[in-house]
Each structure stands twice: as C-alpha cells, then as structure tokens.
Amino acid sequence: MPRKDKTSGFFRDIAQAPSTAQERTDAAVKLIRETEAETRADLTARLRAARIARKGAGPASAAPPAKANARD
Template sequence: MPRKNKTTGFFREIAQAPTTAQERTDAAVRLIRETEAEKRADLTASLRAARIARDGRGTEAGPVSGTAKPRV
C-alpha cells in the first residue's frame, strides 16, 4: 500500500512539490483559501475591537440586544 504522505529520502518532513496539473491546481486553491481566511479573520478581529471600543463595554458583559419578549 503506498504511503499517504508524498515524501522521499532521508528528510521526510520536506514534502515534494505537486507533480500533476490537478495537484498544482489544488495547491494553488488551498493557498488562496488560506490567505483569504486569514484576511477575513484579521478584519473580523479589528472590527470587533472597534465595536467594543465604540460601545465602551470593554471586557464586561452588557445587556444582550434583540431579546424576545416572553409569551403570555
């Protein structure tokens, strides 16, 4: 049974470059997705920090907005 990881030689932590067109495409897509996910995470963190600073809540928990009224 062939190995799942595509490493050869003595230094097994160094992976081989993708060889087929499909593998190269997959590697490019994976790289693009990872960089876009990092950008979104950074933007989300900065917007969250700005919103907390604007509201002046800091680390304390404020009232939850949008709570439903109890049904009678």
C-alpha cells in the same frame, strides 16, 4: 491504507512539489483559501476591536429606552 502525505524517506518535513496538473491546481487553491482565511480573520479582529471600543465609549447604561405608554 496509503499515507496521505507525499513525502518519503528520512526527511518527512520537506514536502515534494506538486507534479501533476491536478496537484498544482489543488496547491494553488489551498494557498488562495489560506490567504483568504487569514484576511477574514484579520477583518474579524479589527471589527471586533472596533465594536468593543464603541461599546466602551458609549453611555454607561446600555439598556434600551423605555417605551412611552400611548394610553397615558
């Protein structure tokens, strides 16, 4: 089975630059997807922190108010 990494030789940590148009496109897509994933993770963390802060600042009892009985 062929190796998935494109490096050869002694230094396997150094990746080779993409050479074909398809490889360049794949590299660009990978970079864009990683950037967008980081942005989503940052947004998720900020929203989670805001939600926790809002819950902490809210009333001590988070139970919904009891409905009034219409027949009484």
